Amino acid sequence: MKKALLIAAALTVTGTASAAGKLEIFSWWSGDEGPALDALVKLYKQRYPTVAVDNATVSGGAGTNAKAVLKTRMLGGTPPDSFQVHAGQELIGTWVVSNRMEDLSSLFKSEGWDKAFPKDVIGLLSSKGGIWSVPVNVHRSNVMWYNPAKLKAWGVTAPKTWAEFLTTCSALKAKGVAAPLVVGENWTQQHLWESVMIGTLGAQGWQNLWAGKTKFTDPKVVQGFTTFGRVMDCANKDASGLSWQQASDRIADGTSAFNIMGDWAAGYFTTTKKLQPNTGFGFTPSPGTGGTFVMLADSFGLPKGVKNRTEALNWLRLMGSKAGQDAFNPLKGSIAARTDSDLSKYNTYSRAAAADWKRNKIVGSLVHGAVAPESFMSAFGAVIDQFVASKNAQGAAAAAQQLATRSGIGQ
Amino acid sequence: MKGLSRDRLWSIAVLLPSILLLAVFVYGFIARTVYVSLTDWGNDPAQALALDPIIRWVGLANYQELFTGFLQGRFRQELVNTIFFTLFFILGCLGLGLGLALVLDRNPRGEGLWRTIFLFPMSLSFIVTGTIWRWMLQPQGGVNQFPNAVGLPAGQFSWLSSTDSIWKFDWNALPLITASVVGLVLILLAVRAARAGDRTRAIVSGLCAALLLGWALFVGPNVRLLPAPEPHGFNLALIGIIIAAVWQMSGYTMALYLAGLRGIPEELREAARVDGANDFGMYRHVIFPLLAPITLSAMIILGHISLKIFDLVYAMTGPDNTYTSVPALNMYLTSFRQNQFALGAAIGTILLILVAFVIVPYLSSSFRGEEGHA
Numbered sequence: 001m002k003k004a005l006l007i008a009a010a011l012t013v014t015g016t017a018s019a020a021g022k023l024e025i026f027s028w029w030s031g032d033e034g035p036a037l038d039a040l041v042k043l044y045k046q047r048y049p050t051v052a053v054d055n056a057t058v059s060g061g062a063g064t065n066a067k068a069v070l071k072t073r074m075l076g077g078t079p080p081d082s083f084q085v086h087a088g089q090e091l092i093g094t095w096v097v098s099n100r101m102e103d104l105s106s107l108f109k110s111e112g113w114d115k116a117f118p119k120d121v122i123g124l125l126s127s128k129g130g131i132w133s134v135p136v137n138v139h140r141s142n143v144m145w146y147n148p149a150k151l152k153a154w155g156v157t158a159p160k161t162w163a164e165f166l167t168t169c170s171a172l173k174a175k176g177v178a179a180p181l182v183v184g185e186n187w188t189q190q191h192l193w194e195s196v197m198i199g200t201l202g203a204q205g206w207q208n209l210w211a212g213k214t215k216f217t218d219p220k221v222v223q224g225f226t227t228f229g230r231v232m233d234c235a236n237k238d239a240s241g242l243s244w245q246q247a248s249d250r251i252a253d254g255t256s257a258f259n260i261m262g263d264w265a266a267g268y269f270t271t272t273k274k275l276q277p278n279t280g281f282g283f284t285p286s287p288g289t290g291g292t293f294v295m296l297a298d299s300f301g302l303p304k305g306v307k308n309r310t311e312a313l314n315w316l317r318l319m320g321s322k323a324g325q326d327a328f329n330p331l332k333g334s335i336a337a338r339t340d341s342d343l344s345k346y347n348t349y350s351r352a353a354a355a356d357w358k359r360n361k362i363v364g365s366l367v368h369g370a371v372a373p374e375s376f377m378s379a380f381g382a383v384i385d386q387f388v389a390s391k392n393a394q395g396a397a398a399a400a401q402q403l404a405t406r407s408g409i410g411q
Numbered sequence: 412m413k414g415l416s417r418d419r420l421w422s423i424a425v426l427l428p429s430i431l432l433l434a435v436f437v438y439g440f441i442a443r444t445v446y447v448s449l450t451d452w453g454n455d456p457a458q459a460l461a462l463d464p465i466i467r468w469v470g471l472a473n474y475q476e477l478f479t480g481f482l483q484g485r486f487r488q489e490l491v492n493t494i495f496f497t498l499f500f501i502l503g504c505l506g507l508g509l510g511l512a513l514v515l516d517r518n519p520r521g522e523g524l525w526r527t528i529f530l531f532p533m534s535l536s537f538i539v540t541g542t543i544w545r546w547m548l549q550p551q552g553g554v555n556q557f558p559n560a561v562g563l564p565a566g567q568f569s570w571l572s573s574t575d576s577i578w579k580f581d582w583n584a585l586p587l588i589t590a591s592v593v594g595l596v597l598i599l600l601a602v603r604a605a606r607a608g609d610r611t612r613a614i615v616s617g618l619c620a621a622l623l624l625g626w627a628l629f630v631g632p633n634v635r636l637l638p639a640p641e642p643h644g645f646n647l648a649l650i651g652i653i654i655a656a657v658w659q660m661s662g663y664t665m666a667l668y669l670a671g672l673r674g675i676p677e678e679l680r681e682a683a684r685v686d687g688a689n690d691f692g693m694y695r696h697v698i699f700p701l702l703a704p705i706t707l708s709a710m711i712i713l714g715h716i717s718l719k720i721f722d723l724v725y726a727m728t729g730p731d732n733t734y735t736s737v738p739a740l741n742m743y744l745t746s747f748r749q750n751q752f753a754l755g756a757a758i759g760t761i762l763l764i765l766v767a768f769v770i771v772p773y774l775s776s777s778f779r780g781e782e783g784h785a
Contacts, residue, residue, distance in 0.1 A: 067747070068747040098456075098457055240572040385733040
């Protein structure tokens with residue numbers, strides 16, 4: 001009897017605790033990215049001390065594991081209060097089209113975010129007249145990394161166009177550099193493809209491609225595939241065995257001259273490899289994309305039918321605020337999506353990127369989920385693999401077009 | 412009421428829960444998966460994850476897509492990969508396992524220790540094995556550095572990252588190849604039946620063989636599954652994965668064979684020696700035939716492991732490497748990354764059928780054996 005009373009008492013206590021508020025955050029930020037998330041959670045707890053924050057992290061790079069768990073939870077009818085997703089079509093093509101998300105337009109208006117974020121970004125986050133997620137950070141995908149000392153020794157400069165790149169490549173090969181360009185496993189090759197394609201089509205052409213105005217079978221896109229094939233001829237042959245870090249290592253040790261990777265490489269070079277920007281490693285927009293900022297962003301959305309809607313909205317408010325973004329981004333190694341962030345908190349590379357963020361034309365990244373839904377992205381890897389083996393540009397373009405039609409791109 | 416004695420009621424009551432659970436969670440789910448594979452769930456992204464998705468019946472369209480669809484070249488390569496992987500994995504495990512067992516059967520010093528060492532890899536999970544072997548098979552390090560130790564230049568073979576393949580064939584020729592192979596097997600059966608004096612059997616299989624071969628010669632070459640030729644072959648990068656898998660599982664076949672060898676009575680060996688058999692003859696005519704049932708059961712176990720392999724490939728070459736991919740991996744990616752649930756279910760069903768090819772003959776033969784004893 002006494003035991004039963006005790007249990008009943010315990011239940012009421014936990015009952016009152018949950019009445020004070022709870023919030024579940026679902027993300028794949030663990031390991032290196034954990035501290036940045038912790039900083040945000042700490043800030044949230046300062047503002048709303050009675051709310052118990054449940055940090056449901058599913059580890060695994062780029063959220064491959066987390067996304068599978070998320071799907072089972074959403075299909076099972078227990079959505080987390082707010083979940084991490086790559087901003088843009090990765091959310092829209094999966095969850096918005098299936099009518100599972102709440103429109104955040106009114107939140108954007110009341111918080112004044114439609115002015116705080118660049119217009120191009122709002123465009124990427126919107127579809128069907130709604131805005132669907134709050135971007136916390138921004139990464140740039142179109143960066144070419146190089147080794148300044150080695151380039152000097154070889155007597156070449158960082159190329160500005162892909163044509164120039166191919167000339168530089170043959171010059172380096174003549175000097176005995178086996179692989180002037182280093183690439184890694186499949187997704188880094190898609191990453192390279194994206195830079196080549198934007199460098200070929202231009203920012204507007206790239207946007208037309210994903211709006212369905214340009215077909216993949218268009219001669220210009222086929223030309224982009226051909227260029228990509230010639231660029232891959234400059235690359236190492238053991239690509240599929242390398243992670244992006246191992247590929248970056250070859251820039252640091254000077255085995256290869258160039259690498260196209262997102263700006264998380266800056267964090268790897270400075271923090272892990274202890275190199276100084278501009279001396280230990282150099283960076284420039286990837287060939288043909290000067291003045292264009294290819295972005296990807298982590299963002300949080302609000303699923304329909306969550307248990308703690310008010311707390312989740314407060315969480316989103318914090319993530320979009322200047323204080324929230326400036327607490328998070330210096331630790332994550334990214335820049336703030338807002339244009340008014342406090343640049344003194346950031347490092348050399350990030351400041352340069354933040355300056356470009358304000359000035360440049362902004363377009364979305366394919367491989368990091370901004371412009372195409374998951375159904376396209378995930379299958380596109382096989383198209384790239386087949387193309388790298390066969391170098392059949394027409395065939396790859398036709399396959400990509402079929403994929404695009406199947407995934408409903410441009411509809 | 413002899414049928415419903417107390418004992419019998421008890422046994423029914425005890426067995427019922429597991430029968431019910433099996434019915435729902437194994438057979439019910441199999442039925443559900445097969446049903447989903449015949450629908451279009453997920454082909455339209457807007458319906459894939461909707462609260463109340465509209466799901467239409469499409470019959471065998473998903474299977475047709477997998478075998479002849481322009482975009483599903485990856486799946487076809489995976490089927491070819493699975494066949495080669497299964498073949499070399501089973502041969503490797505059986506060969507190495509038998510070799511080790513024969514050595515240990517001679518009672519070397521420290522036999523118990525060796526047995527433990529050889530059996531040990533089996534206690535690891537495939538993820539661990541995969542991670543270790545991925546390090547060892549790095550193109551720039553590990554195994555390729557071994558020649559350095561004796562002053563030779565490092566090896567150049569890209570174990571897991573090779574994109575070359577050998578024994579290529581065109582997918583369009585698949586019906587032709589299948590018909591020819593089955594036809595040849597039927598001819599063989601016919602000849603055997605004729606020799607054994609079974610006339611009807613010989614005639615029936617002879618006729619079937621003639622039909623199939625005729626089809627292969629006259630109709631087969633004109634069948635086009637795909638608009639363009641699509642070469643598939645044995646990808647060299649698979650060799651690294653096969654090595655790791657053989658390393659993991661050959662200890663198990665060794666244990667099986669060792670038990671079999673120890674089970675052969677000493678009298679048989681002595682009798683063979685008395686009859687004048689040398690060592691080779693004794694193994695060839697006495698011991699290996701007695702090990703045949705063990706080989707069969709090892710093949711069944713290894714066969715179904717290799718068909719459903721997933722974690723080893725994931726750990727060694729990642730999910731997106733089409734050169735080493737296997738259907739189980741594709742099933743996961745198709746269902747949970749591309750949200751194409753029906754297509755994923757179709758891949759799952761094909762895997763189930765492949766596994767059934769291995770398991771069902773074994774089950775039926777063992778059931779028949781039991782009835783024979785009873």
